[in-house]
Amino acid sequence: MSIILFIFQALLIPGLSPLIVGIIRKIKARFQNRQGASIFQPYRDLWKLFHKDEVISETASWIFRYTPYLLFAVTIVISAGIPMISTMATFSPLGDFLLFVYLIALGTFFLALAGLDTGSVFGGTGSSREMTVAALTEGGLIFSLFSVALLAKTANISEMVNAISVVPFSMLAPVVIAFIAFYIALLAECARYPFDNPATHLELTMIHEAMILEYSGKRLALVEWAAANKLLIFISLGTSIFFPWGIAQNVEIVPVAIALILFLIKILVMAVSIAVLESTIAKLRFFRLPDLLLTSLVLGMIAIIITVI
Amino acid sequence: MNKQELIEKYIPTQSSVEEKNNLLLFEVSVSEIETVCQKLYFADKMTLMTMTAIDERKENNSFKIFYVFGLPGEKFFLVPYLKLQNTEEFPSLVKVIHETSWYEREIMTMFGLQIVGHYYPEKVLLHENWPANVFPLRKDFPWNKKIEMAHEKSHRFKRVGGEGIYEVPVGPVHAGIIEPGHFRFSMLGEEIINLEPLLGYTHKGSEKLFEVLPLEKKIALSERISGDSSFGHSLAFCQSLELIGDISAPLRAKYLRVIFAELERIANHFNDIGFIMLDAGFSFGGSNGARLREMIMQINQRLTDSRFLRGVNTIGGVKKEISDLMEITSKLKEIEKDFKEFINIALDSSSLINRLKGTGSMDSQIAKDHGVCGVSAKALGILSDARINFSYAAYSKLNLSIAIEKEGDVYARFMVRVKEVSSSFSLIYQALNELPAGEIKTSSISNFKKNSLAIGIAEGWRGSIVYFVATDNEGKISRVQARDASFLNWSVLPHVAVGSVLLDFPLINKSFNLSYSGYDR
Known part of the structure; x- marks a missing residue:
């Protein structure tokens, strides 16, 4: 039973991530008075890209060729360590939050290298921008998770979830503050507003899209899918750690079923919040991004201080 | 005087x-x-x-x-x-x-x-493969001559040296459906040190064609110099032809010309207002701008059978009549109300305003040195508007308020457009209200004066459009120069971009929204 649930939980991320992207796009389209494509369109796009030929620059090295596989693999490995419906169905050695942060960083590192690899100008500028943002995001991300780890007295994500769900409400102030810090880091890591515009066609303003401009066909499909996975990983990690209520702590049918429904509702709420945010604000200018990321860092620190006190 | x-x-x-x-x-x-x-x-x-x-x-x-x-x-x-x-x-x-x-x-x-004595005597407009000693506007160059490609030297861009400087080539093919043009940025990190645009990719030899086409087609050609300001161009051209032909348009036609010209201005300003917001990442504004523009385009279609108001202007007046005045007025009032609601929501967004203010500031001396005109000039407080300065059609009889801003940044150019939309609506209401009865076209076209010259000016929605027309000793049109506002404003854009970050360039460029085709001809 537990093995089946483990496999099911690990496949939730790659299975649902295109849907989440589709839902966000649909909501944004409705905000713009457009009909918008079906919420299943991202699946069709992936299907289409997997059936296309690809063009690889002659100057590209193995880094460019293998990065998509690495990126996708990293997201699958991370998925296995995140409790979404049951804390008993995760692979616990992968559940360390520091491991999570640096697996994400590993993917970013190779993607940035791949952007530089082909020697195209846009790949290079994209990589340079991505590394600027990534370096500044890391602090806020680690501190926000670290404050929760302090409160739960463990670095294992599943155990953090168990611990937080029994913490009395009066003690939750640092969790709320840490969540805001985490949310800002999520937007930066996943190339969402106000950091990056996932829908832009303007190559001069891109960050994430500029790095992957040279990809096509199957590799592009993998990169896009991995990006969608990353978004859903951050969303589910956020909901699991900061709003752990309802996640089953065993592998019984009824609690797991309730947990699954609650999980779907939680990620839907997060997706809607991102879509609403992206529809109502303008993108920040690039040199003001550090201010926002610094806010994330400071909030993370405040959360830690409150926890310690 | x-x-x-x-x-x-x-x-x-x-x-x-x-x-x-x-x-x-x-x-x-x-x-x-x-x-x-x-x-x-x-x-x-x-x-x-x-x-x-x-x-x-x-x-x-x-x-x-x-x-x-x-x-x-x-x-x-x-x-x-x-x-x-x-x-x-x-x-x-x-x-x-x-x-x-x-x-x-x-x-x-x-x-x-x-x-x-020119500091930078480089060729413009013609492609670098154009042979060196072929000059298309000389009279001994036949308009239909097929040219051999020269494959000579490539265009020499200005080089910026120094440690850490790199070049970013962009275009001529861009992402998105826009006109072609090459931009060569010299960058230091994210900062633009130098920008040189290389245009001419849509050069069509229009000025040569003006010399050979029959008269009706000449007017049609003027409408295609820059497709989005078809009416502005045909108006300037027809006004110069009317001077040389010694006829004048009836009063009703002059009022109708005001109405059509302002419809064109509103449609394009809606579009620009939307696109500026879209490029600032404010997608709500982008889609509403496009929606409002489409409403005006449909009115254009109903009034003239052309979304771009083509085939309306002719020598001695206009070809299309507006009959149901009340209905048009009420339709436009609805659109204006719609626009005001939408723009109020947009202007309440502090993140949008923050993004626009201070971005792409233009130095006022540089602007004057380059002869900047139209929206970009008005955003700097320079009163550059042919409707006032060189009044034509029925503008002198109507009450026109000119939109002026001071700062010269993206926000100022954005606000000039917002204000001009309101003043254009007001102009249209006035013109519809006071529309005099009578003919819309002077019936006969007399022959053109021989060895004559005239210029026709109209304020297109980008800025002034100037037509310089000459006839030969048989009274045939021998030379037409079509100068779009973009011709002047393209020269100042690089100076505005220098010092900005590359990420801001699309937004700055959009706030000018210059015509490639209007420049290239």
């Missing part, structure tokens, strides 16, 4: 002055042209409307170069000109009047006349 006063006040005493339609021409020698132009431009504070050349080697073995100066509020334009006999060189005025730079380069490219 009447003609005599103008001559006495502004034209050197010993010159003989020829009056041709709305031009007062006087010949100036090569050695004196700089002082004469300098006086008109600086001391008398005139605007350089356009500058162009004519090949008259067949008639009198010479090239002529015309410098057209305008004084706001005056009916006549002062035109010193050079007559180049036995020489193919002309002096550059760049050192005194900077905005002559691109005009001179164009004359060099198209007529094969050498500029003496």
Whole structure:
């Protein structure tokens, strides 16, 4: 039973991530008075890209060729360590939050290298921008998770979830503050507003899209899918750690079923919040991004201080 | 001022002055042209409307170069000109009047006349594969001649040296459906150190075609110089033809021209307002701008059978009548209300305003040196609007408020458009209200005057559109120059981009929204 649930939980991320992207796009389209494509369109796009030929620059090295596989693999490995419906169905050695942060960083590192690899100008500028943002995001991300780890007295994500769900409400102030810090880091890591515009066609303003401009066909499909996975990983990690209520702590049918429904509702709420945010604000200018990321860092620190006190 | 006063006040005493339609021409020698132009431009504070050349080697073995100066509020334009006999060189005025730079380069490219003393005598408009000694606007160049590709040298971009400087080439093919143009950025990190646009990819030889097409097709051609300002271009062209043909449009036609011209302005400003917001990442604004523009386009379609108001203007008036005035007024009032609701939501967004303010600021001296006109000039507090300065059609009878901003940044250009939309709506209501009865077109077109010259001006939605038209000794049109506002404003864009970050460039570019086709012709 537990093995089946483990496999099911690990496949939730790659299975649902295109849907989440589709839902966000649909909501944004409705905000713009457009009909918008079906919420299943991202699946069709992936299907289409997997059936296309690809063009690889002659100057590209193995880094460019293998990065998509690495990126996708990293997201699958991370998925296995995140409790979404049951804390008993995760692979616990992968559940360390520091491991999570640096697996994400590993993917970013190779993607940035791949952007530089082909020697195209846009790949290079994209990589340079991505590394600027990534370096500044890391602090806020680690501190926000670290404050929760302090409160739960463990670095294992599943155990953090168990611990937080029994913490009395009066003690939750640092969790709320840490969540805001985490949310800002999520937007930066996943190339969402106000950091990056996932829908832009303007190559001069891109960050994430500029790095992957040279990809096509199957590799592009993998990169896009991995990006969608990353978004859903951050969303589910956020909901699991900061709003752990309802996640089953065993592998019984009824609690797991309730947990699954609650999980779907939680990620839907997060997706809607991102879509609403992206529809109502303008993108920040690039040199003001550090201010926002610094806010994330400071909030993370405040959360830690409150926890310690 | 009447003609005599103008001559006495502004034209050197010993010159003989020829009056041709709305031009007062006087010949100036090569050695004196700089002082004469300098006086008109600086001391008398005139605007350089356009500058162009004519090949008259067949008639009198010479090239002529015309410098057209305008004084706001005056009916006549002062035109010193050079007559180049036995020489193919002309002096550059760049050192005194900077905005002559691109005009001179164009004359060099198209007529094969050498500029003496220009700091950057590079070819413009024609592709680098165009052979060196073929000059398309000379009369001995047949319009339908097939040209062999030259494969000579490639265009020399200005190089910026130094540690950490790199170049970013963008275009001519862009992401998204826009016109082609190449931009060469020299970058230091994210900061733009230098930008050189290379245009001409949509050069169609229009000015040569003007010389050979039949009259009706000439007007159709003018509508295609820059498709989004079809009406502005055909209006300027028809007004110059009416001067040379010695006819004038009936009053009703003049009012209708105001209505159509303002509809075109509103439609394009809606589009730009939307796109500026979209490029700032404010997607709500982007989609609403497109929606509102479409509503105006559908009104255009209903009134004239053309979404772009093509086929409306003709010599001596307009071809399309507006009958159901009440219905149009109420429709427009609805759209205006819709726009006001939408723009209020947008202007309440502090993140949007923050993004627009301070981005892409233009230095006012640089702008003046480049002769910036239209929306970009008004965003700097410069009153550059042909509807007031060189009033035409029925504008002088209507109450027009000019939108002016001070800061010269993206926000200012955005706000000029927002305000102009309101003033255009008001102009249309007034014109619909006071629309006089009568003909919409003068019936017969008499022959054009022989050996004549005239210029026609209209304020397109980007800025002034100037048509310089000449006829030969049989009364046939022998030369047409179509100067879009983009011709001047493209030259200032690189200066605005320098010092900005690359990420801001699309937004800055969109706030100008210049026409590639209008520049390239």
